[in-house]
Amino acid sequence: xxxxxxxLINSLxxxxxxxxxxxxxILESATSRRIAKDGFVFEQGGEATSFxxxxxxxxxxxxxxxxxxxxxxxxxxxxxxxxxxxxxxxxTYPASAIxxxxxxxxxxxxxxxxxxxAAFPSFGTNTYxxxxxxxxxxQTQVVEMATEQVERRVAHALLRLTQQTGKKSSEGILIxxxxxxxxxxxxxxxxLHTVSRLLTAWEQKGLVKSxxxxxxxxAPHRLLLLAEGRLDKD
Amino acid sequence: xxxxxxxLINSLxxxxxxxxxxxxxILESATSRRIAKDGFVFEQGGEATSFxxxxxxxxxxxxxxxxxxxxxxxxxxxxxxxxxxxxxxxxTYPASAIxxxxxxxxxxxxxxxxxxxAAFPSFGTNTYxxxxxxxxxxQTQVVEMATEQVERRVAHALLRLTQQTGKKSSEGILIxxxxxxxxxxxxxxxxLHTVSRLLTAWEQKGLVKSxxxxxxxxAPHRLLLLAEGRLDKD
DNA sequence: CGAGGAGTTGACGTTGGTCAATAAATGTGG
DNA sequence: CCACATTTATTGACCAACGTCAACTCCTCG
Numbered sequence: 001x002x003x004x005x006x007x008l009i010n011s012l013x014x015x016x017x018x019x020x021x022x023x024x025x026i027l028e029s030a031t032s033r034r035i036a037k038d039g040f041v042f043e044q045g046g047e048a049t050s051f052x053x054x055x056x057x058x059x060x061x062x063x064x065x066x067x068x069x070x071x072x073x074x075x076x077x078x079x080x081x082x083x084x085x086x087x088x089x090x091x092t093y094p095a096s097a098i099x100x101x102x103x104x105x106x107x108x109x110x111x112x113x114x115x116x117x118a119a120f121p122s123f124g125t126n127t128y129x130x131x132x133x134x135x136x137x138x139q140t141q142v143v144e145m146a147t148e149q150v151e152r153r154v155a156h157a158l159l160r161l162t163q164q165t166g167k168k169s170s171e172g173i174l175i176x177x178x179x180x181x182x183x184x185x186x187x188x189x190x191x192l193h194t195v196s197r198l199l200t201a202w203e204q205k206g207l208v209k210s211x212x213x214x215x216x217x218x219a220p221h222r223l224l225l226l227a228e229g230r231l232d233k234d
Numbered sequence: 235x236x237x238x239x240x241x242l243i244n245s246l247x248x249x250x251x252x253x254x255x256x257x258x259x260i261l262e263s264a265t266s267r268r269i270a271k272d273g274f275v276f277e278q279g280g281e282a283t284s285f286x287x288x289x290x291x292x293x294x295x296x297x298x299x300x301x302x303x304x305x306x307x308x309x310x311x312x313x314x315x316x317x318x319x320x321x322x323x324x325x326t327y328p329a330s331a332i333x334x335x336x337x338x339x340x341x342x343x344x345x346x347x348x349x350x351x352a353a354f355p356s357f358g359t360n361t362y363x364x365x366x367x368x369x370x371x372x373q374t375q376v377v378e379m380a381t382e383q384v385e386r387r388v389a390h391a392l393l394r395l396t397q398q399t400g401k402k403s404s405e406g407i408l409i410x411x412x413x414x415x416x417x418x419x420x421x422x423x424x425x426l427h428t429v430s431r432l433l434t435a436w437e438q439k440g441l442v443k444s445x446x447x448x449x450x451x452x453a454p455h456r457l458l459l460l461a462e463g464r465l466d467k468d
Numbered sequence: 469c470g471a472g473g474a475g476t477t478g479a480c481g482t483t484g485g486t487c488a489a490t491a492a493a494t495g496t497g498g
Numbered sequence: 499c500c501a502c503a504t505t506t507a508t509t510g511a512c513c514a515a516c517g518t519c520a521a522c523t524c525c526t527c528g
Contacts, residue, residue: 063373063374063377065377065381066462067463069380069381071376071377071380071381073373073376085366087362087366088362088363088365088366088367088369089359089362089363089366090366090370094370094373095373118355121352124358125323128321128322128323128362128365129322129323131322131362131365131369132319132321132322132323132324133322134369135322135365135368135369135372136324136328138369138372138373138376139297139307139328139329139372140297141376142305142307142372142375142376142379143297143299143305145376145379145380145423146303146305146379146420146422146423147299147303147305147423149515149516150515150516151515180473180474180475181474181475181476182474186380188380189379189380189381190516190517191516191517191518192474192475193475193476193477193516193517193518194515194516194517196474196475196476196477197476197477197516199475200475200476200477210475212473212474212475212524212525212526213474228300229301383483383484384483384484385483414505414506414507415506415507415508416506416507424484424485425484425485425486426506426507427484427485427486427507427508427509428483428484428485430506430507430508430509431484431508431509433507434507434508434509444507446492446493446494446505446506446507447506469528470527470528471526471527471528472525472526472527472528473524473525473526473527474523474524474525474526475522475523475524475525476521476522476523476524477520477521477522477523478519478520478521478522479518479519479520480517480518480519480520481516481517481518481519482515482516482517482518483514483515483516483517484513484514484515484516485512485513485514485515486511486512486513486514487510487511487512487513488509488510488511488512489508489509489510490507490508490509490510491506491507491508491509492505492506492507492508493504493505493506493507494503494504494505494506495502495503495504495505496501496502496503496504497500497501497502497503498499498500498501498502
């Protein structure tokens with residue numbers, strides 16, 4: 001089996017402060033895995049056998065309700081961990097993770113997590129810092145959903161995506177993976193129809209440009225004003 | 235200063251698996267504090283100097299938006315930790331914690347958290363398990379807010395409260411602390427008017443009984459059916 | 469070239485928010 | 499202990515936001 005080079009991970013925040021020799025040791029128990037577009041990294045309810053680091057691609061984390069409705073909890077970009085159920089004492093995945101494009105992940109056996117955390121304290125600290133960040137993110141999302149109406153929620157969602165995966169283009173900031181109106185609706189608790197109407201309205205005002213599975217933020221600052229409810233209506 | 239007895243904490247899940255002698259050591263750096271009704275345990279944005287365990291009373295954790303709207307993130311009952319910002323690498327509290335009734339808390343200096351976690355591994359594990367549970371709770375809440383309409387959200391909120399703080403009474407299960415229509419609205423992202431209308435409608439159907447700052451669930455099972463959307467309309 | 473997925477747009481209806489008036493309960497000061 | 503202020507709750511009237519339904523277009527892929 002091909003040996004994994006520590007250059008794959010040595011610049012990731014998760015592994016900050018770990019000696020090169022230790023990184024090699026950590027990598028010994030990792031396997032790399034390719035996930036084709038639309039494939040599952042893991043499935044909601046499935047036994048949490050592994051945890052992962054995304055090396056390349058984009059992953060969508062989705063919760064499905066008993067009656068089949070889906071909510072996109074977050075998008076994962078390269079360098080982030082996913083499937084950390086065991087770090088939190090769970091033995092089943094609370095959501096599904098789906099490759100938005102072809103992806104490469106590193107996978108570790110879940111039961112190795114406690115060993116790593118014990119052997120490399122900064123590994124534990126870094127993970128929990130990240131979990132703290134996520135807890136905060138999702139609480140902020142609850143507040144948004146409770147207090148803002150749809151237009152502002154969608155604006156916030158797009159702005160968050162540009163922060164995470166924005167790519168400068170000639171026209172503005174491009175959200176750098178295929179994303180449909182339906183996806184945006186599932187991030188914000190609305191319908192694809194409403195998202196479609198919003199995007200065309202915004203396009204007419206010169207805030208965004210959109211195409212099939214693609215959104216570019218043309219005027220991020222004005223969109224932020226709108227998201228914050230401080231933009232004059234017209 | 236009065237010595238704290240380990241019987242205060244030795245039955246709490248957070249301290250499960252820690253030797254009695256160690257509990258005494260942990261208690262040495264704790265101080266107990268009384269918080270009068272409506273007083274703050276800590277305030278959103280304030281420097282995270284301490285973390286707490288609630289010994290008695292009820293605490294409401296609230297996030298306030300820049301424009302002054304409030305969202306109740308969760309209620310804390312005796313035995314639970316709160317203000318664990320530092321365990322997650324934060325140095326400022328992300329929300330405010332307010333005593334719903336007169337409360338007693340134990341407080342530790344925040345910087346002691348890493349020491350405890352290092353010295354007593356089960357302490358760290360237990361905390362992170364609890365954080366994992368909370369992360370899951372709040373994600374579930376996002377899903378609810380995204381997919382359910384108000385009536386079901388309010389029903390779910392009340393049911394969750396009965397799980398947490400329900401007290402059997404002659405009429406049903408009483409939510410055992412003062413809670414206003416406004417509070418319920420802030421938990422579910424609606425208005426006190428809508429909550430009021432729902433409660434009177436439910437009272438007529440015999441699902442609940444309510445009074446000023448008080449709600450009793452009379453028919454939990456039927457309310458659950460309603461929350462799950464499996465109750466016939468009438 | 470045909471089929472299926474993604475997007476747009478109009479018409480319409482409902483949920484639930486806003487506004488306003490009133491009532492009931494609780495607290496406070498004289 | 500009573501009068502008055504304040505907080506909490508109720509209820510009606512109205513209406514806007516946004517979801518639902520439906521028809522149609524445009525890509526993209528096989």
